[in-house]
Amino acid sequence: MQASGTTTLRRAPRLLAPLLLAAALALTGCSGAGSSSGGDNAKSDVRADSADSKGAGGGAAEPGGEGAAKATKTPKLTGIHIIRTASLSVRVKDVPDALDAARAATESAGGYVGDETTDRDGHGHERTRVTLRVPQESYEKVVGQLTGTGRLLSRDQSAQDVTDQVVDVDSRVASQRASVARVRELMDKATKLSDVVALEGELSSRESELEALLARQASLKDRTTMATITLKLSEAPPAKAVVKDDDPGFLDALSGGWGAFVAFLRWVVIVLAAVLPFAALVALLVLVWLRLVRPRLPRRPAPQPAHTVPGPLPSHPRSGPGEQD
Template structure:
């Protein structure tokens, strides 16, 4: 009997322990967060065209798409491209790693906006509005008076318009939370110019280059001077030709004295 009582006691204790574990509350499940992710990247690359093609490929392979794109050139001729990428949040980090690895990362700014409350609120309002539209339609099916039908049609139009607005907002939230927005700015690496040291003596090639520059400069100035004088020289030559061919032959000639008589011999 003692052994039986001990067994009963152990069984009772085990039952109490089991019931105690069953009575424990499981931790509450957290609702999935709805985040709007945006990131801005500035990357310096050797070739913006190739880097842009690689960014397009990475985005499309991840299931996203390419949005707006702007390309410009600075005073030195370097290209700068800014493009908007929409990437699924599941592949968001993978695509960012690939974009950052295309060159030298200059800037990264990421933001995450929690819109879970908005999503839950809009979903609830959509559900309620659909039920409201269904009730109005049921009333229209039962209505027999013309005035009632007209009134219910107006009410149905109003509630359907409200439902469509809620559905549009719901779709916009879904798009912004399911696809991250990446603004990628690509700029070309500036070419470094090698500066000559001041204490470095000029060599033969430097002297030759300097002499050639001086010679070309002299020829340029001579050409400029010749171009400035040439119009006046042409006018002077034309006037001289006119004098020799037209004016001079028409001038009266002075009489010549006889060869055997000197001036003043008759006196």
């Protein structure tokens, strides 16, 4: 009995080995079939997708077609908040017509016209300053349209990334709303009057802070969704007529001489007017000298004439022989 039992135990591993090998092969075949079926399904899905895309596009996408345009289109950035501003100065022939064109371009893009100021410069030329608000996706298009209305004098564009500010404000708004909700729950559970009064003060303070955060959040949302364009329109001065220079004649010479004479008289009058105060001062000093100072000065005695004694008369020369006296 013991020998037969031992023999049976020794044969058991030999019998189990083929069974385990068969089970392993069976499992491998099942997994291979599953993977092959999954691969076939994946391939069929890919083919179906490609067929759908070809059907939607009306066949293979041609170069320059709608499919190529969609493929080359720049994807829109998500999760980034940017404030865009621009300042344009354009010289146009007619300011009212250019202003109407700017309004039409802004309104067709889904924007609106803000502040507007119109006046005239020192030469009587009309000029206008207007603020335009347009959506961010139409910003570049509207700027190009406004630039093409006339001669561009200056352009200043800026883009400010405020993503951090938007995320921070949104987080603070959510936290503050939760805080207000907790205070209100405590107020509902409060039974003492002192607790209710204290909680009301705390609730009022937190609600005020929440309103300030909501106002800042709305401002950031407005500036990141709508771009601001400041447009300055000025009227171009009229072209000056070219005057042909002819040969000067008698009247031209007479007119030029009269102009030179008038200019000379003008300069003489100007010089006299400049010298007149000094001449009046000199005349006043001379008058004071003659009337006040000079009469008070001591007079010097007149010099006596010198008396001279006449000397002997000179002798007459004698005349020679033959000469008469």
